[in-house]
Amino acid sequence: MDVLMDAQSKLVPEMMELMQQRYRLLKLVKMAGPIGRRPLGQMAGLSERETRTMMDMLRGQNLIHIAKDGASITTEGLSVLLALESSMDDWSGRTSIAKRLMEFLGIQSVKVVAGNCDTDIASKNLLGMEAAKQFSAEIGEGKVVAVTGGSTIASIPLHIEKFNGANNLLFIAARGGVGDDIGLQANVIAASFASACGGTYSTFYYPESLSEEAHEAFRKEPSVLKMLELYDTTDCVLHGVGDAQTMATMRNTPTEEQDMIHDNGAKGEAFGYYFDQDGNVVHRLRTIGIQTGHLMKIPLIISVAGGSSKAEAILAYMASAPKQTVLVTDEGAATEMLKILVNK
Amino acid sequence: MDVLMDAQSKLVPEMMELMQQRYRLLKLVKMAGPIGRRPLGQMAGLSERETRTMMDMLRGQNLIHIAKDGASITTEGLSVLLALESSMDDWSGRTSIAKRLMEFLGIQSVKVVAGNCDTDIASKNLLGMEAAKQFSAEIGEGKVVAVTGGSTIASIPLHIEKFNGANNLLFIAARGGVGDDIGLQANVIAASFASACGGTYSTFYYPESLSEEAHEAFRKEPSVLKMLELYDTTDCVLHGVGDAQTMATMRNTPTEEQDMIHDNGAKGEAFGYYFDQDGNVVHRLRTIGIQTGHLMKIPLIISVAGGSSKAEAILAYMASAPKQTVLVTDEGAATEMLKILVNK
DNA sequence: ATTAAAGGGACAAGTAACGTCCCTACGGTT
DNA sequence: AACCGTAGGGACGTTACTTGTCCCTTTAAT
Numbered sequence: 001m002d003v004l005m006d007a008q009s010k011l012v013p014e015m016m017e018l019m020q021q022r023y024r025l026l027k028l029v030k031m032a033g034p035i036g037r038r039p040l041g042q043m044a045g046l047s048e049r050e051t052r053t054m055m056d057m058l059r060g061q062n063l064i065h066i067a068k069d070g071a072s073i074t075t076e077g078l079s080v081l082l083a084l085e086s087s088m089d090d091w092s093g094r095t096s097i098a099k100r101l102m103e104f105l106g107i108q109s110v111k112v113v114a115g116n117c118d119t120d121i122a123s124k125n126l127l128g129m130e131a132a133k134q135f136s137a138e139i140g141e142g143k144v145v146a147v148t149g150g151s152t153i154a155s156i157p158l159h160i161e162k163f164n165g166a167n168n169l170l171f172i173a174a175r176g177g178v179g180d181d182i183g184l185q186a187n188v189i190a191a192s193f194a195s196a197c198g199g200t201y202s203t204f205y206y207p208e209s210l211s212e213e214a215h216e217a218f219r220k221e222p223s224v225l226k227m228l229e230l231y232d233t234t235d236c237v238l239h240g241v242g243d244a245q246t247m248a249t250m251r252n253t254p255t256e257e258q259d260m261i262h263d264n265g266a267k268g269e270a271f272g273y274y275f276d277q278d279g280n281v282v283h284r285l286r287t288i289g290i291q292t293g294h295l296m297k298i299p300l301i302i303s304v305a306g307g308s309s310k311a312e313a314i315l316a317y318m319a320s321a322p323k324q325t326v327l328v329t330d331e332g333a334a335t336e337m338l339k340i341l342v343n344k
Numbered sequence: 345m346d347v348l349m350d351a352q353s354k355l356v357p358e359m360m361e362l363m364q365q366r367y368r369l370l371k372l373v374k375m376a377g378p379i380g381r382r383p384l385g386q387m388a389g390l391s392e393r394e395t396r397t398m399m400d401m402l403r404g405q406n407l408i409h410i411a412k413d414g415a416s417i418t419t420e421g422l423s424v425l426l427a428l429e430s431s432m433d434d435w436s437g438r439t440s441i442a443k444r445l446m447e448f449l450g451i452q453s454v455k456v457v458a459g460n461c462d463t464d465i466a467s468k469n470l471l472g473m474e475a476a477k478q479f480s481a482e483i484g485e486g487k488v489v490a491v492t493g494g495s496t497i498a499s500i501p502l503h504i505e506k507f508n509g510a511n512n513l514l515f516i517a518a519r520g521g522v523g524d525d526i527g528l529q530a531n532v533i534a535a536s537f538a539s540a541c542g543g544t545y546s547t548f549y550y551p552e553s554l555s556e557e558a559h560e561a562f563r564k565e566p567s568v569l570k571m572l573e574l575y576d577t578t579d580c581v582l583h584g585v586g587d588a589q590t591m592a593t594m595r596n597t598p599t600e601e602q603d604m605i606h607d608n609g610a611k612g613e614a615f616g617y618y619f620d621q622d623g624n625v626v627h628r629l630r631t632i633g634i635q636t637g638h639l640m641k642i643p644l645i646i647s648v649a650g651g652s653s654k655a656e657a658i659l660a661y662m663a664s665a666p667k668q669t670v671l672v673t674d675e676g677a678a679t680e681m682l683k684i685l686v687n688k
Numbered sequence: 689a690t691t692a693a694a695g696g697g698a699c700a701a702g703t704a705a706c707g708t709c710c711c712t713a714c715g716g717t718t
Numbered sequence: 719a720a721c722c723g724t725a726g727g728g729a730c731g732t733t734a735c736t737t738g739t740c741c742c743t744t745t746a747a748t
Contacts, residue, residue: 007423012363019352019359036724037725049708052726063354063355068725069715070726075504080355380695382693396695397737413694413745691748692748694746696741703734717723
């Protein structure tokens with residue numbers, strides 16, 4: 001992964017666009033041979049005047065040579081192109097993938113980190129860092145934040161620091177219920193978020209496999225009512241997305257329920273809901289937590305999931321995800337998603 | 345060597361300056377802890393308003409955090425700093441060295457490539473590449489180019505390619521006389537330049553150790569007169585710089601002459617002239633070739649020499665070098681030169 | 689209470705880029 | 719020979735952004 005390019009894009013973001021444009025222009029000049037200013041600008045999607053200023057610049061740097069029959073690339077230009085090729089193509093590849101995905105999914109923004117979480121361990125960290133960055137940047141003060149379980153979300157607080165204007169935050173588990181690995185439970189993760197941000201957290205355990213009557217009774221408990229109220233005032237959700245089959249297996253779902261989930265075409269899972277490829281809810285865990293109805297009213301939703309194996313699951317959830325969603329994913333999942341989308 | 349940074353500095357030079365400033369600012373914020381806008385600007389050599397705009401930018405990118413007691417760096421800022429550290433320090437180190445050397449030597453420009461030719465073989469190639477680039481960029485059409493011998497100059501044509509607007513060039517040896525290694529003779533090098541550029545070349549051999557009378561007679565030969573005329577109309581000189589002692593030994597100079605050269609304080613050698621540390625000519629080979637008197641009138645002079653062992657020699661020659669000289673050297677020689685200069 | 693130093697708001701001025709013209713020089717076609 | 723399409727390049731008014739400059743509020747230390 002090109003950490004250098006990414007770092008640069010943070011230090012001098014306004015220049016990256018300029019650089020991309022000039023790089024593209026240089027590449028076009030190389031390919032289109034001696035070419036005039038006007039057709040070149042048209043190819044690059046720039047106005048004639050813009051093209052002209054850029055060409056003047058490139059000529060000033062001896063990267064292109066301008067003759068009567070148009071502009072052609074110089075050897076110096078070629079060497080510059082060569083030196084930047086791999087980095088630029090990688091970096092601008094990821095940014096353009098992100099842009100396309102954002103349009104396809106119709107959500108607020110998409111961030112794509114390098115690598116593939118399925119095979120590359122470093123990508124998991126990048127995913128966590130990027131998610132932490134998005135969260136830190138967007139969250140305000142005194143907000144209620146709901147988090148889900150899973151290793152992806154669990155890695156986020158490791159990359160958050162205290163006192164970055166995110167004070168007085170209250171973290172809660174987006175869904176009751178317990179998992180197997182204590183470290184990946186939503187409640188524990190909420191606690192570590194609170195510790196990382198200097199905020200507070202509120203725990204809540206929901207007994208598994210209650211009977212219908214017990215469930216109804218439980219819903220009237222004061223502690224439950226308090227949680228329900230919190231869910232209503234949640235300002236931000238940080239959640240992962242899972243593969244439906246994998247999640248069902250991991251949760252020790254009864255066989256007949258697993259079959260039902262499978263038969264209904266469930267592909268993705270998020271905060272206890274199972275979605276088919278069109279984004280329809282085909283099943284849900286019977287528990288207290290964030291409801292899909294809540295989501296629309298929540299201003300900040302950060303979905304974090306990576307790895308090409310999760311592409312289908314992410315698409316399934318995103319098919320009905322609210323517009324204000326911010327998706328943080330990796331190259332593996334992003335390219336796979338685009339592959340599926342264009343084949344549709 | 346950071347080819348990426350160098351390429352970028354050509355594609356978007358205005359970005360590099362901005363980036364350097366922001367990088368420095370970020371580094372200062374990291375070091376000086378929570379610090380205010382005004383002292384920070386003073387440290388960075390920026391006006392208050394500039395500092396402010398930059399800080400707003402850095403805050404917008406979540407690289408610094410601004411509180412009531414001043415600005416401090418965020419973890420994201422730290423990671424950006426870390427990612428850019430090696431490249432930036434290397435690149436901006438070399439550019440600042442080049443700038444300082446340019447001022448100290450009072451010549452047109454100085455290019456510093458990474459490494460040390462004495463120990464690093466790759467640096468020799470970089471030196472050749474950079475020299476080739478400078479030559480290609482500055483030379484026009486139909487010019488007369490004089491080249492000297494030596495392995496450094498010999499490596500340049502390998503990095504030149506045909507048809508970059510450098511047509512109709514005539515290459516000649518800057519000095520008559522033959523060396524030991526046929527591949528490093530000026531005549532052979534002139535031929536390989538011509539081949540690389542698609543130009544022509546003119547050979548000329550000057551018999552060694554002629555008597556005074558023979559020398560005078562020889563100067564009236566038509567072929568010699570033709571060469572002398574060419575030397576008068578030379579448009580560009582590409583030459584190396586050698587250590588006086590080493591050159592004298594390599595040339596099988598008689599012992600008494602070597603002693604004389606040494607006693608006169610000769611440090612550097614270029615196109616047959618020996619220079620002391622103040623740039624005075626203390627000895628010269630009796631041969632046909634470019635004279636120091638010619639140099640002043642030649643618009644493009646490219647001096648190529650690297651390796652810390654040559655620092656003293658380069659300084660000796662540069663002490664009296666014409667202002668239009670372009671020096672291409674390496675980090676090893678450049679830092680050594682600066683060390684000597686500041687100790688003076 | 690006072691003072692120094694922090695961030696931040698406001699506004700005029702200066703600059704660089706941009707849109708929009710037009711002109712001239714080739715080279716090939718009719 | 720005349721014509722037309724395309725090439726680069728010059729000129730100028732407008733605009734948008736940066737920058738310099740001043741002032742205000744807040745906070746912590748004295």
